[in-house]
Amino acid sequence: MAKTPVRVAVTGAAGQIAYSLLFRIANGDLLGKDTPVILQLLDLPQALNAVNGVVMEIDDCAFPLLAGVVITDDPEVAFKDADIAILVGARPRSKGMERADLLAANAAIFKVQGAALNKAASRDVKVLVVGNPANTNAYIAMKSAPDLPAKNFTAMLRLDHNRALSQLAAKAGVAVSSLEKLAVWGNHSPTMYADYRATTANGESIKAKINDEAWNRDTFLPTVGKRGAAIIEARGLSSAASAANAAIDHVRDWVLGTNGGWVSMGVPSDGSYGVPEGIIFGVPATCENGEYTVVKGIELDEFSKERFKITLDELLSEAEGVADLLK
Numbered sequence: 072m073a074k075t076p077v078r079v080a081v082t083g084a085a086g087q088i089a090y091s092l093l094f095r096i097a098n099g100d101l102l103g104k105d106t107p108v109i110l111q112l113l114d115l116p117q118a119l120n121a122v123n124g125v126v127m128e129i130d131d132c133a134f135p136l137l138a139g140v141v142i143t144d145d146p147e148v149a150f151k152d153a154d155i156a157i158l159v160g161a162r163p164r165s166k167g168m169e170r171a172d173l174l175a176a177n178a179a180i181f182k183v184q185g186a187a188l189n190k191a192a193s194r195d196v197k198v199l200v201v202g203n204p205a206n207t208n209a210y211i212a213m214k215s216a217p218d219l220p221a222k223n224f225t226a227m228l229r230l231d232h233n234r235a236l237s238q239l240a241a242k243a244g245v246a247v248s249s250l251e252k253l254a255v256w257g258n259h260s261p262t263m264y265a266d267y268r269a270t271t272a273n274g275e276s277i278k279a280k281i282n283d284e285a286w287n288r289d290t291f292l293p294t295v296g297k298r299g300a301a302i303i304e305a306r307g308l309s310s311a312a313s314a315a316n317a318a319i320d321h322v323r324d325w326v327l328g329t330n331g332g333w334v335s336m337g338v339p340s341d342g343s344y345g346v347p348e349g350i351i352f353g354v355p356a357t358c359e360n361g362e363y364t365v366v367k368g369i370e371l372d373e374f375s376k377e378r379f380k381i382t383l384d385e386l387l388s389e390a391e392g393v394a395d396l397l398k
């Protein structure tokens with residue numbers, strides 16, 4: 072029997088990330104080659120003409136799995152009965168701009184969109200926030216959607232995770248596909264802590280293989296943390312195809328499972344690892360039957376505790392910065 076189409080809402084549909092993301096969703100990369108999808112696309116009124124153009128191109132691909140497209144500037148229409156909502160639409164960082172500058176510009180958007188999700192989306196909607204600052208935007212959306220389970224709101228740490236995998240594989244001379252058990256903790260920002268103490272390649276400790284603490288501290292962590300800025304510097308635009316790819320990885324694994332493997336996701340804290348409840352914090356997780364489970368019981372050594380505190384403090388100050396908006 073034919074499957075019921077899954078409703079996938081994407082915001083920022085005229086933007087550069089969406090230009091990579093939408094075609095892959097319609098092609099079945101998100102939910103599998105047997106699952107039809109309906110795309111529900113949101114952007115600002117002045118961008119709808121550009122969205123129309125993107126949809127002409129989507130039409131021209133004749134994707135067999137595409138069961139419908141909605142184009143709108145109304146968040147409630149975009150999120151109506153949405154099973155999945157990928158919130159990309161936001162102002163991206165430009166050259167010389169700090170992520171903190173984005174906070175004020177983008178916070179209001181996520182309040183409105185959280186309220187619209189609360190009103191219109193499926194009660195099981197899986198929300199991924201990509202637009203920066205992603206963790207705090209997800210926090211605002213979650214707080215603005217009191218009738219939806221908090222666990223439905225997640226932020227994207229998967230790009231940091233994939234960047235870290237690629238750097239580790241190159242350093243250790245192993246295949247990316249051989250790596251398991253990487254954890255990226257905290258905020259999607261230069262403070263994130265990519266922790267490879269538990270990572271293995273073909274079952275062997277990658278930390279023992281690399282055996283270079285100075286590289287970890289002085290090269291690896293800064294490279295992963297500042298990769299977004301390096302791409303903006305080189306391209307003049309923020310990362311787009313790799314961000315779209317990470318969004319696909321995040322949602323696909325959440326829906327279809329990780330088969331025991333670890334992925335990094337920004338999820339509302341349940342208080343574990345000393346992170347105050349509700350703060351959207353990057354953690355290692357496994358996914359099964361459409362649910363994620365945080366990997367518990369990882370011991371933090373002194374260096375890890377330091378790094379953990381830096382990224383947590385940043386998130387706490389971002390949460391404080393938007394407290395008034397949430398009253």
Ligand code: NAD
Nearest residue numbers: 083085086087088114160161162163201202203227230314
């Ligand atoms: P872009 O400027 O190309 O596109 C953004 C789109 O969002 C535009 O079409 C704009 O009109 C739309 N938009 C703005 N406000 C909106 C609103 N209120 N409702 C709906 N749409 C709205 O930007 P981009 O390169 O696609 O990046 C989008 C966001 O993703 C930025 O915030 C960027 O910093 C972020 N990003 C996050 C990650 C991550 O790993 N979490 C990675 C890369 C980029």
Ligand code: LMR
Nearest residue numbers: 164203298299300309310
């Ligand atoms: C990235 O990590 O590439 C994005 O978050 C863009 C940015 O502003 O760093």
